[in-house]
Amino acid sequence: MTTYKETEDIMLRKTFEHEIQQVKDDVLLLGSMVEQAILNTVEALKKRDIKAAHEILSADKLINKKRFDIEHKLMILIATQQPMAHDLRLLASCMEIISELERMGDYAKGIANINIRMGDAPLLKPLIDIPRMAQIGVDMLHRALTAFVNEDVETAQKLPVLDDEVDALYNQVYRELMTFVIQDATTIERANWLLWVAHNLERVADRVTNICERTVFIATGDMTEIKSTDDEFWKTQKNGS
Amino acid sequence: MAIISRSDRRERQSPASHVFGPAQETKGDLVVAQSLSNHENAKHVLEAKGLGIYYGDFRAVADVNIPIKRHKITAIIGPSGCGKSTLLRAFNRMNELVPGTNIEGEVLFDGENLYDSVVDPVEVRYRIGMVFQKPNPFPKSIYENIAWGARIHGFKGKMDDLVESCLRQAALWDEVKDKLNQSGLALSGGQQQRLCIARTLAVQPEVILMDEPASALDPIATLKIEELMQELKKNYTIVIVTHNMQQAARVSDYTAMMMLTDREAHSGTVIEFDETTRIFTNPKDKRTEDYVTGRFG
Numbered sequence: 380m381t382t383y384k385e386t387e388d389i390m391l392r393k394t395f396e397h398e399i400q401q402v403k404d405d406v407l408l409l410g411s412m413v414e415q416a417i418l419n420t421v422e423a424l425k426k427r428d429i430k431a432a433h434e435i436l437s438a439d440k441l442i443n444k445k446r447f448d449i450e451h452k453l454m455i456l457i458a459t460q461q462p463m464a465h466d467l468r469l470l471a472s473c474m475e476i477i478s479e480l481e482r483m484g485d486y487a488k489g490i491a492n493i494n495i496r497m498g499d500a501p502l503l504k505p506l507i508d509i510p511r512m513a514q515i516g517v518d519m520l521h522r523a524l525t526a527f528v529n530e531d532v533e534t535a536q537k538l539p540v541l542d543d544e545v546d547a548l549y550n551q552v553y554r555e556l557m558t559f560v561i562q563d564a565t566t567i568e569r570a571n572w573l574l575w576v577a578h579n580l581e582r583v584a585d586r587v588t589n590i591c592e593r594t595v596f597i598a599t600g601d602m603t604e605i606k607s608t609d610d611e612f613w614k615t616q617k618n619g620s
Numbered sequence: 621m622a623i624i625s626r627s628d629r630r631e632r633q634s635p636a637s638h639v640f641g642p643a644q645e646t647k648g649d650l651v652v653a654q655s656l657s658n659h660e661n662a663k664h665v666l667e668a669k670g671l672g673i674y675y676g677d678f679r680a681v682a683d684v685n686i687p688i689k690r691h692k693i694t695a696i697i698g699p700s701g702c703g704k705s706t707l708l709r710a711f712n713r714m715n716e717l718v719p720g721t722n723i724e725g726e727v728l729f730d731g732e733n734l735y736d737s738v739v740d741p742v743e744v745r746y747r748i749g750m751v752f753q754k755p756n757p758f759p760k761s762i763y764e765n766i767a768w769g770a771r772i773h774g775f776k777g778k779m780d781d782l783v784e785s786c787l788r789q790a791a792l793w794d795e796v797k798d799k800l801n802q803s804g805l806a807l808s809g810g811q812q813q814r815l816c817i818a819r820t821l822a823v824q825p826e827v828i829l830m831d832e833p834a835s836a837l838d839p840i841a842t843l844k845i846e847e848l849m850q851e852l853k854k855n856y857t858i859v860i861v862t863h864n865m866q867q868a869a870r871v872s873d874y875t876a877m878m879m880l881t882d883r884e885a886h887s888g889t890v891i892e893f894d895e896t897t898r899i900f901t902n903p904k905d906k907r908t909e910d911y912v913t914g915r916f917g
Contacts, residue, residue, distance in 0.1 A: 391914055391915050391916065392913070392914045392915060395914070461865075461866055462913070463865065463869070463900050463901075463912040463913050463914075464900060464901060464902060464903055464908075464909050464912050464913050465909060465913060466913050467900070467901060468901065468902070599902075600901065600902030
């Protein structure tokens, strides 16, 4: 007979542990591909660099492929290792997180498509707030993924508050573009393009919140929504204030 | 009285009414169910309270406090040698067949202590049946495997109906109906195990204890037993000891996690009892977490 204490130092499931670590590394790699895509796509828009925009589209295919590769690995691990408890929560959450990351990559691709569709048309205004939104979103994503790897519940619960900054910038961009449209109706299409860009970046920050929720779930088993003031933002829009 | 004194035994109803209905619908048991309906523990068919089990001076199991809920499947899991089977056998006084066995605390069956001096252990084992790891049919015909226990138990109804009912409940009827006079030993391992379950049902138990019932079976036979358990729990309460954690996760509603806690004394106890979904997704005790994720065994 062996007691718990006698065997607690024995490293059981070493192979499984190794494979879990590989999955975590892959998720981080996917995350950094997405971070790069978001920064690059906004930079390409800022410079109106169509060639760079096309490169973003190619990079998105790699992001999608990476997501499917990780998903495949996860399926095999679930099927062959029958994960339980923390392992199960981790692997199931990875499945969610890679889906969130892949969608964030799609937002970057969407911005690249807008850049391409704009053709020769100049930007309606120099981009100031939009690159800020991108930078905050990418910072949030980076910190969220670090919190995921370290299962840092405290950071995961605090990060979504930063979403408010992105929302505030979005609000600012929205008002500014509306001013252009009111003054000159011919700017509608160009204003609309930039509004979509800002909207995509606003959604990136929202999806970071989803990743944070998964991190809390992995660490604690609690599946709860982390509240940001995002809802309040939309309430104020609805009221027209 | 719910159980089970020696004087009661002769007066018990014949199990005829059970042939076409579940045990708890028989007249005698229905009275018990009604009498318990206002009781807060009415859903507990069995309950271990401060239960310790000794083999001589050796305390194999210490201080177990768990309820066994009616019409649910409760799994007992844990590493080898932690006292799972010993605890299971305490639920129908099977341990007493080992000389020198003693217990402390109590096991309540429908609210009454199974170990009370007026309780007849033989009667206990009828009401709380057991299925073992290795299929052990009697070296008799399939028909007699079912009929023999019931006959000894004083069954006066139509034996053919009882045999058919038990074999149907054990999901074996269609496979054996044309060869009821063949030896039970001629069946496959999985069929033999279902025959043993059918044999248990013939004496009208309320609870079925299963000690690794599928560990000697192939995967298909195992799944048949597991499906059968889901059917049986509509009418019976099941407690299963299993080393197969996926099996515990698949079949049970509640799980008791056992572990040796006293390193010197090698005593095992239940360290966590909860809904199975909780035990396998988010257990509270780190030792349970380590066991179900395969970090300790």
